[in-house]
Amino acid sequence: MSGPADAPAILTSGLSKSYGVERGIEDVDLRVERGEVFGFLGPNGAGKTTTIRLLLDLIRPSAGSATVCGFDSRESIEVRARTGYLPGELKLPDRPTAGHLLGHLDRLRGGRSKAAIDALAERLGLELDRRIGDLSKGNKEKIGVVAAFAHDPELLILDEPTSGLDPLRQQDVQDLIRERAAAGRSVFLSSHALDQVEHVARRVGIVNEGRLVAVEEIAALKARALRHVTIMFAGEPPADELQRLPGARRIVRKDDSVRIEFEGEMDGLVKELARHRVKTLSSEEPELDEIFRAFYGRDDGD
Amino acid sequence: MATELVREAILGRRRSLLWWSVGLVALVVLTVAFFPSVRDSTALNSYAEDLPEAMRGLFTGGETDLVSGPGYLNSQLFALMAPLLVVIFAIGYGASAVAGEEEKGMLELVLAQPVSRAKLVWARFAALAALVAGISIALLVAVAVSSAVVDIEVGLDKLVAATGGVALLGLLYGSVAIAAGSVWPGRGRAIAVASAVAVAAWMLDGLGQAVDWLDPWRPLSPVYQVISSNPLREGVPWDGWLILTAASLALIAIAALGLGRRDVEQ
Numbered sequence: 001m002s003g004p005a006d007a008p009a010i011l012t013s014g015l016s017k018s019y020g021v022e023r024g025i026e027d028v029d030l031r032v033e034r035g036e037v038f039g040f041l042g043p044n045g046a047g048k049t050t051t052i053r054l055l056l057d058l059i060r061p062s063a064g065s066a067t068v069c070g071f072d073s074r075e076s077i078e079v080r081a082r083t084g085y086l087p088g089e090l091k092l093p094d095r096p097t098a099g100h101l102l103g104h105l106d107r108l109r110g111g112r113s114k115a116a117i118d119a120l121a122e123r124l125g126l127e128l129d130r131r132i133g134d135l136s137k138g139n140k141e142k143i144g145v146v147a148a149f150a151h152d153p154e155l156l157i158l159d160e161p162t163s164g165l166d167p168l169r170q171q172d173v174q175d176l177i178r179e180r181a182a183a184g185r186s187v188f189l190s191s192h193a194l195d196q197v198e199h200v201a202r203r204v205g206i207v208n209e210g211r212l213v214a215v216e217e218i219a220a221l222k223a224r225a226l227r228h229v230t231i232m233f234a235g236e237p238p239a240d241e242l243q244r245l246p247g248a249r250r251i252v253r254k255d256d257s258v259r260i261e262f263e264g265e266m267d268g269l270v271k272e273l274a275r276h277r278v279k280t281l282s283s284e285e286p287e288l289d290e291i292f293r294a295f296y297g298r299d300d301g302d
Numbered sequence: 303m304a305t306e307l308v309r310e311a312i313l314g315r316r317r318s319l320l321w322w323s324v325g326l327v328a329l330v331v332l333t334v335a336f337f338p339s340v341r342d343s344t345a346l347n348s349y350a351e352d353l354p355e356a357m358r359g360l361f362t363g364g365e366t367d368l369v370s371g372p373g374y375l376n377s378q379l380f381a382l383m384a385p386l387l388v389v390i391f392a393i394g395y396g397a398s399a400v401a402g403e404e405e406k407g408m409l410e411l412v413l414a415q416p417v418s419r420a421k422l423v424w425a426r427f428a429a430l431a432a433l434v435a436g437i438s439i440a441l442l443v444a445v446a447v448s449s450a451v452v453d454i455e456v457g458l459d460k461l462v463a464a465t466g467g468v469a470l471l472g473l474l475y476g477s478v479a480i481a482a483g484s485v486w487p488g489r490g491r492a493i494a495v496a497s498a499v500a501v502a503a504w505m506l507d508g509l510g511q512a513v514d515w516l517d518p519w520r521p522l523s524p525v526y527q528v529i530s531s532n533p534l535r536e537g538v539p540w541d542g543w544l545i546l547t548a549a550s551l552a553l554i555a556i557a558a559l560g561l562g563r564r565d566v567e568q
Binding site: 049053056059060076078080083085087092096101104105107108109110147 | 306310412414568
C-alpha cells in the first residue's frame with residue numbers, strides 16, 4: 001500500500017527557505033522515524049510553519065531537500081496521499097457547511113472516509129450541517145482536525161493543532177494523536193508550548209530563528225530546563241544556603257518567600273529545604289524560552 | 303477526482319451564475335422590447351450615422367442600420383452590453399478560481415490533498431467553460447424567444463454565431479484572470495490584469511475602425527475576431543473562434559506552469 005516502508009517518516013537535508021530578511025529556515029536537518037510522535041517546538045515566527053509547508057510542497061525550498069514517507073517532497077501527490085495536514089492558520093470559506101467542505105476534501109481522496117468523518121465529528125462535537133461562517137473559531141479548528149485525521153494517513157502533520165480549542169477539546173486531540181501513534185502512524189506536531197506536546201511526543205526538535213537548534217528527548221530537555229520554585233518559609237529564609245546549591249541560578253527574596261530559578265535535578269534543593277520549616281512550595285513548569293536559555297547555557301540578561 | 307474539482311467549482315458559483323443570468327436576460331428582454339418602437343423610426347439611423355466613427359465603433363459595433371432586426375440586436379446587445387456582462391462574470395470567476403481561493407485559504411486545503419496544481423488549474427478552466435456556457439445559453443434563449451415575440455427576423459444559426467462569440471470572449475478573458483491569478487497571487491491583481499486586457503482589446507477594435515494607423519492592428523483584438531465580423535449577419539467566424547479557443551488553452555497551459563512553479567501564499 002505504501003512507498004518505501006523502511007524510509008523515515010520525514011527526512012530533511014540542508015532544508016532552507018529564504019524570504020529575504022523575513023522569517024525563513026536555514027539548513028534544517030531533521031529525521032522523524034516511522035511510528036514516532038515528534039514535537040516541533042519553537043516560538044512564533046521561528047520557522048515551524050515554513051518547514052511544514054516545505055514538506056507538503058506548498059512552498060519550495062531555496063536549498064536542500066526533504067523526503068516524506070520515502071518520497072521527495074516535490075513528488076507531492078505521493079506525499080500528500082500519505083499525509084494528513086492541519087494548517088497552523090486555518091482559513092476556511094464561510095458559505096459551505098462543515099459537512100460539505102469535509103465531503104469535498106474527502107472526495108478529492110477518492111471519497112472513502114465518509115464514516116470516519118461522521119465518527120470524528122461526533123467525537124469532537126462538530127455539527128456538520130452548520131454553515132462554516134456561523135461556527136466559532138474552536139469549531140472551525142475542529143473541521144481542520146477532522147480533515148487531517150479522517151483518511152487515517154501514515155503521517156499526520158499538525159501545525160499547532162490545539163490552538164483555538166478549549167482545554168477539553170485539546171485533550172480530545174491529544175487522545176486522537178495517541179491513538180494514531182498506537183496504531184503505528186507517525187505524527188509531526190508543531191507547537192510554541194511544551195505542554196502541548198510533552199504528553200504525546202517522546203522527542204522534540206527545537207527551532208529558533210529559522211534554525212533547528214536541538215533534537216532531544218523530552219525527559220532530557222526538561223531535566224535541563226529552568227524551573228521557578230517559590231518557597232515560603234516559617235521564619236528567616238536560608239537565602240545564602242540556597243544560593244550555594246548546585247543548579248540554583250537566581251534567587252529573589254521577598255519577606256519570608258524565596259523565588260529560585262533552578263536548573264536540573266532538584267534533589268539538592270529538596271534536601272536543603274528539609275532542614276527548614278517550609279510553609280508552601282510551588283514549582284512552575286518552564287516556559288519554552290526558558291528551555292532555550294537552559295539549552296544555550298546563557299541568559300538573555302532580562 | 304478531476305470531476306470533483308470541476309463539480310465543486312461550479313457548485314460554488316451556482317448562485318452567481320443564476321443572478322448574472324437573470325440580469326442578462328432582463329437586459330435582453332428590455333432591450334428587445336424597445337425594438338417595435340424604433341423599428342419605424344429613421345431618426346435612430348441618422349443618429350447612428352451622425353455619431354463620430356470612433357464612438358460608433360466602440361458602442362454600436364460600427365453598425366449604422368439600427369432599425370433592422372439584426373442591426374438592432376447587434377448594436378444594442380452583441381456589440382457591447384452582452385459581452386460586457388458575460389466578460390465581467392467570467393473575469394470574476396477566473397480571478398477567484400485560483401487567486402481568490404488562495405486568499406480564502408481554500409487552495410492550501412485542496413493542495414493538501416493528492417491534487418496536482420496543473421490538474422487544479424485545468425479543472426478550474428473546465429468550470430469556467432461550463433459557467434460561461436451556462437450564462438451564454440441564457441443569453442441565447444432570451445434573445446431567441448424575445449426576438450420571436452417582437453418579430454425580429456434572425457436565424458437561430460446566426461444567433462448561435464453571435465452568442466458563441468460572446469461566450470468565447472468570456473472564456474478568453476476568464477482564462478486571462480485564471481492565468482494572472484496562477485502566475486501571481488492576489489485576486490485583485492487578477493481582476494485588474496484581465497480587465498485591462500479586455501478594455502484595451504475593446505478600445506483597439508473600436509478605435510481601429512476610425513483611426514487609420516490602428517486599423518492594421520485590429521486583428522489582435524479578440525473582439526475583432528469574434529464580434530466585429532458581424533456574426534448576426536455573416537455567421538460563425540471560424541478563424542476567430544479557433545484563435546480564441548487556442549489562446550484560452552494556451553493561457554491555461556501558462557497558468558498551470560505558473561502555479562506549479564510558485565509558492566502558495568498563506
